[in-house]
Amino acid sequence: MTASGPPTTAEELRGAGLRVTAARVALLETVRDGDHLGVEALAAGVRDRVGHVSLQAVYEALHALAAAGLVRRIEPAGSPARFEGRVGDNHHHLVCRGCGAIEDVDCVxxxxxxxxxxxDAGYLVDEAEVTFWGVCPRCRAASSD
Structure with a gap:
């Protein structure tokens, strides 16, 4: 943690035991600034921040960030993986059947x-991932027009 506030992105990477690179900093910031983005959108965001980066490098960095607990990977059925910066809490997701929009929802x-x-078949259960499916307000409004 810096003397003036929360840790920088670079300090978070170091604290998680990860090597600090411009691409990793840009990726973590892009995930946190985004809204459940897929890999292609994340790669575009990283390229906007630091220039060229390969899709393979983005996949590898996402794997490292997820393994370190800095980002969360979610995979709604029938959708490609999405990534979010909200980690370490007990939240779930709402997914629109129409447009695929994803919203966070706190666990009650x-x-x-x-x-x-x-x-529990003898398992020690420590986490539950819940996905609520429905139709978002925008899609409902579009279907009523």
Missing amino acids: VGHAPCLDPVD
Whole structure:
């Protein structure tokens, strides 16, 4: 942590044991500035910030950031992977069946795993991922026009 406030992106990367590169800093900032973005959109955001970066480098960096707990990968059924910067809490997602928009939704229970299976089959359950599916207000309005 810096003397003047929260840690910089570079300090967060170092703190997670990751090498600091311009592309990783740009990627982490792009994920955090975005809204459940896919790899192509993230790569474009990184390129806007630092110039050329290969798609393979973006995939590798996303894998490292996710493994370090700095970003979260979500994969709604039928959609490519998306990434978000909201990590370490117990939240879930709303997904629109029409346009694929994704929104965060807090867990009403508040503590992980927030749901317990009827039969845990001997597992020690520590997390539950819930995806709520529906139609967003924009798609509902478009269908009523």
